[in-house]
Amino acid sequence: MTQWYFSHKGEVTGPLALAESNQFIAENPDTYAWHPGFAQWVPVSQIDEFEHPMSPPPPPGAIPAKLLAQFSEKEQELYQSLGKLDDSLTTLEAAIAALDQDINNSKADTQSLNQEVNATLRSINEQYEALQKRVAGLAGKQSPRDNT
Numbered sequence: 001m002t003q004w005y006f007s008h009k010g011e012v013t014g015p016l017a018l019a020e021s022n023q024f025i026a027e028n029p030d031t032y033a034w035h036p037g038f039a040q041w042v043p044v045s046q047i048d049e050f051e052h053p054m055s056p057p058p059p060p061g062a063i064p065a066k067l068l069a070q071f072s073e074k075e076q077e078l079y080q081s082l083g084k085l086d087d088s089l090t091t092l093e094a095a096i097a098a099l100d101q102d103i104n105n106s107k108a109d110t111q112s113l114n115q116e117v118n119a120t121l122r123s124i125n126e127q128y129e130a131l132q133k134r135v136a137g138l139a140g141k142q143s144p145r146d147n148t
Contacts, residue, residue: 002049006031007041022051 005014008031016024018144025031025044032041033050044050 002035002037005034006044007034018049025050 001017003015003017005012006021006024006028007013008028013024021033024069025033029044031044033043035084097145
């Protein structure tokens, strides 16, 4: 037979048998219990062996219609706000897609222009080199007037 000890408002009571323990708990429902199998004091509401004299509270009354109407109105406002946000996000997504397309087009144009510039520079360099060779060839040939 388990002997119980109780701590209530700083006073220890016990040892008590189960019947006596239930009577003590009925008079002091906010107490702690212990027996040698426990490592520490435990609230009596957490021990299954005891009868818990606490009866459930009465059910609450219906939610007032005014309060329900307020919450319903707030809910509708939130849905409207969410609709506006959804529309804004759709517009923003379309703008981002258009911007992405513009960026891709600009990249393609830049690459094409870079190729054209490089080709033009190669052509200019080739023409310059050819002109240098002609000038060097002309300098190597002196005109008869220069010899006299």
